[in-house]
Amino acid sequence: MSERTNILARIREGLSVPAPVPGTHELHGNEHATAPAPIVPGMVMKWLPPVGATFGDQVALFAKNSFELKTDFQIFDSLGELQGALKTLAQVEGWQRIGTHRGTLNDAICPALGLPMMLTDESYATPDLEKCDAGISECESLIAQTGSVLVTTRSSGGRALSVLPPHHVVLVRREQLLPDLPSGFAALKQKYTGNFPSFMSLITGPSRTGDIERILVLGAHGPKKLTIFCV
Amino acid sequence: MNLNVLQFKSDSERLTHNLDHRERIQSALKKYYVARDDKKARFQDWQAARQAAAETKWEAVNHLDKYLVEFADKIEARGAKVHWASTAEQAREIILGIVKEKNARRIIKSKVMTGEEIHLNAALEAAGYDVVESDLGEYIVQLRHEAPYHFVFPAMHLSRGEISDLFEKELGSAKTDSPEELTMIARRVMRDQYLAADIGISGANFAVAETGMISITENEGNARLTCALPKVHIALMGIEKVLPKFEDLALFLPMLGTAGAGQAVTCYNSMYAGPRQPGETDGPEEMHIVLLDNKRTHLLADIEQRDALHCIRCGACLNVCPIYKNVGGHTYGTTYQGPIGSVITPHLRGIQEWKHLSSASTLCGACTEACPVKINLHHHLLHNRRNAIAQKPVWWEQTLFHLSSILFNHPALWRLAAWGGRIGQLFHPLIQGTILDPARAWTKTRDLPPVADQTFKEYWRSRQK
Ligand code: SF4
Numbered sequence: 001m002s003e004r005t006n007i008l009a010r011i012r013e014g015l016s017v018p019a020p021v022p023g024t025h026e027l028h029g030n031e032h033a034t035a036p037a038p039i040v041p042g043m044v045m046k047w048l049p050p051v052g053a054t055f056g057d058q059v060a061l062f063a064k065n066s067f068e069l070k071t072d073f074q075i076f077d078s079l080g081e082l083q084g085a086l087k088t089l090a091q092v093e094g095w096q097r098i099g100t101h102r103g104t105l106n107d108a109i110c111p112a113l114g115l116p117m118m119l120t121d122e123s124y125a126t127p128d129l130e131k132c133d134a135g136i137s138e139c140e141s142l143i144a145q146t147g148s149v150l151v152t153t154r155s156s157g158g159r160a161l162s163v164l165p166p167h168h169v170v171l172v173r174r175e176q177l178l179p180d181l182p183s184g185f186a187a188l189k190q191k192y193t194g195n196f197p198s199f200m201s202l203i204t205g206p207s208r209t210g211d212i213e214r215i216l217v218l219g220a221h222g223p224k225k226l227t228i229f230c231v
Numbered sequence: 232m233n234l235n236v237l238q239f240k241s242d243s244e245r246l247t248h249n250l251d252h253r254e255r256i257q258s259a260l261k262k263y264y265v266a267r268d269d270k271k272a273r274f275q276d277w278q279a280a281r282q283a284a285a286e287t288k289w290e291a292v293n294h295l296d297k298y299l300v301e302f303a304d305k306i307e308a309r310g311a312k313v314h315w316a317s318t319a320e321q322a323r324e325i326i327l328g329i330v331k332e333k334n335a336r337r338i339i340k341s342k343v344m345t346g347e348e349i350h351l352n353a354a355l356e357a358a359g360y361d362v363v364e365s366d367l368g369e370y371i372v373q374l375r376h377e378a379p380y381h382f383v384f385p386a387m388h389l390s391r392g393e394i395s396d397l398f399e400k401e402l403g404s405a406k407t408d409s410p411e412e413l414t415m416i417a418r419r420v421m422r423d424q425y426l427a428a429d430i431g432i433s434g435a436n437f438a439v440a441e442t443g444m445i446s447i448t449e450n451e452g453n454a455r456l457t458c459a460l461p462k463v464h465i466a467l468m469g470i471e472k473v474l475p476k477f478e479d480l481a482l483f484l485p486m487l488g489t490a491g492a493g494q495a496v497t498c499y500n501s502m503y504a505g506p507r508q509p510g511e512t513d514g515p516e517e518m519h520i521v522l523l524d525n526k527r528t529h530l531l532a533d534i535e536q537r538d539a540l541h542c543i544r545c546g547a548c549l550n551v552c553p554i555y556k557n558v559g560g561h562t563y564g565t566t567y568q569g570p571i572g573s574v575i576t577p578h579l580r581g582i583q584e585w586k587h588l589s590s591a592s593t594l595c596g597a598c599t600e601a602c603p604v605k606i607n608l609h610h611h612l613l614h615n616r617r618n619a620i621a622q623k624p625v626w627w628e629q630t631l632f633h634l635s636s637i638l639f640n641h642p643a644l645w646r647l648a649a650w651g652g653r654i655g656q657l658f659h660p661l662i663q664g665t666i667l668d669p670a671r672a673w674t675k676t677r678d679l680p681p682v683a684d685q686t687f688k689e690y691w692r693s694r695q696k
Binding site for chain 2: 145
């Protein structure tokens with residue numbers, strides 16, 4: 001407790017003299033000592049990359065971003081089509097075992113794959129999840145602006161399911177597509193205020209690194225592939 | 232001259248002559264410039280976004296007491312334990328204490344610049360613990376027993392060949408010149424480490440006061456695994472990392488991604504609000520936050536330079552700095568390199584020992600222009616120069632200034648000097664670049680421009696005739 005007191009005391013002492021606000025780099029006495037106008041929520045959207053007005057624009061933007069990020073994004077007209085595509089994927093890649101969690105989409109789709117399933121809703125052994133060929137999760141939302149998937153512990157099967165297996169598959173309904181980051185954060189706040197999940201993450205493409213000569217390599221430590229199936 | 236200066240001079244001299252090194256850095260950065268310009272151009276208004284980011288950080292830093300307490304209280308209410316460390320030593324003791332109490336043996340670490348700042352690895356290793364860096368670049372420099380070369384791209388200075396040789400020697404892997412294979416070698420090593428580690432140590436890019444969360448930005452997923460698998464998660468962060476509101480992340484994450492790596496946002500941006508909560512089936516049972524001052528309050532007390540605490544460590548200022556590009560990251564000898572490092576290091580570690588960094592700048596302003604939170608970096612470098620001199624004047628500089636002022640104030644003396652300069656120039660080639668040359672520092676590598684045949688005064692007079 002005492003270091004807390006010491007640090008806060010030093011901070012308060014330091015702050016007893018006000019600093020000029022940004023944009024005015026010279027000191028003009030104390031004339032600029034008041035706080036700048038707070039950012040009005042909604043303003044941010046005017047500065048960030050544009051997203052297009054209609055739902056169609058936003059889907060197109062999400063698809064374009066996914067392509068650049070090397071995410072496989074597909075949109076289906078029915079659950080049946082999605083199911084078929086997932087089955088094909090499982091066969092092509094030769095999945096032996098999948099990790100997943102309870103959820104309306106997952107429950108409707110995953111059991112029919114006929115593969116051994118490991119659920120992360122109950123306590124589980126990490127090495128077992130590591131051996132799964134794919135992690136299939138739901139998500140909170142998709143963000144058109146950046147091509148991101150927003151996952152949380154509560155909606156997406158915990159912290160590890162979406163990062164430990166080599167292939168992360170996201171099942172999502174089209175209503176979950178949101179235009180931009182501010183709306184993604186606003187939605188989280190609205191849903192969870194007072195009791196946030198302990199982990200929330202924006203996933204933007206499969207895991208990647210550029211640490212060797214700045215050359216892009218996918219699958220550094222997390223999934224090598226990210227597939228988003230939307231219905 | 233102190234040791235830091237000597238080291239800086241000799242290392243920069245050596246590296247600026249190393250064309251391979253220069254070529255490697257330039258080519259790495261060229262890829263960055265292209266990506267960054269593309270992503271910046273997608274913003275509807277990058278300049279307005281910068282101003283807003285600057286104002287948000289201003290608000291946070293200038294009410295740091297309030298926001299820090301709010302952050303600490305909120306995250307503690309969610310079951311995390313917050314520790315306060317005034318000094319590097321205290322921070323190390325706190326972390327060592329947790330490690331001991333947990334009877335931990337193996338520690339996995341995602342990138343933590345504050346960890347470099349307090350020499351955490353050395354302390355943990357001295358106490359007998361295994362610490363592995365999980366970020367690929369950090370892992371590579373760890374194997375080489377080096378400090379990071381750049382605080383965003385730690386292994387930017389190495390070629391794939393050097394990395395392959397390193398892996399061959401340290402890990403017994405086969406030689407390869409494929410960055411992909413090299414990455415997979417590290418991936419395999421690291422997987423075992425995550426599963427075996429008792430403790431995961433991370434940093435934090437932001438701390439949100441309103442909701443009591445930390446936010447971690449990364450590309451590889453190593454931080455996500457570090458904060459998901461071990462039973463205990465320790466996050467070490469500087470006290471200046473606080474943002475007031477949850478939504479502020481909607482602005483800062485894209486700005487950090489764009490300025491830092493030329494990405495719309497980086498691959499993973501994760502918010503952590505405490506340890507595993509009731510009803511959650513994975514994640515650490517304990518979360519510890521270590522808040523580090525380590526002279527940040529010293530910087531805070533300087534109203535002129537307080538805004539250096541706004542820095543979000545994106546590295547954009549390094550990437551555009553002509554000095555950094557030529558002397559490289561290790562030459563600085565500091566945890567934080569480049570323009571921002573040159574601004575803050577004198578505050579954190581002593582102005583007299585580190586004032587030379589403020590002169591390692593062309594004052595071109597490229598850093599200021601690049602900074603997403605609008606820190607006036609090149610002016611701060613000038614302020615540092617002024618402050619260093621005001622605190623401890625250099626006798627020979629003062630003597631020189633004094634003599635010059637006499638010269639400038641006496642026309643006769645000035646005429647004599649102008650004449651002397653022209654004569655001296657005739658003989659200069661005899662001693663050029665040698666020890667006897669008074670202008671040696673300049674003429675060793677450059678020509679001295681010739682002194683004009685006439686002074687301006689003489690020219691004017693001849694025109695009037
Ligand atoms: S000073 Fe600005 S440009 Fe440099 S690292 Fe910090 S935020 Fe980035």
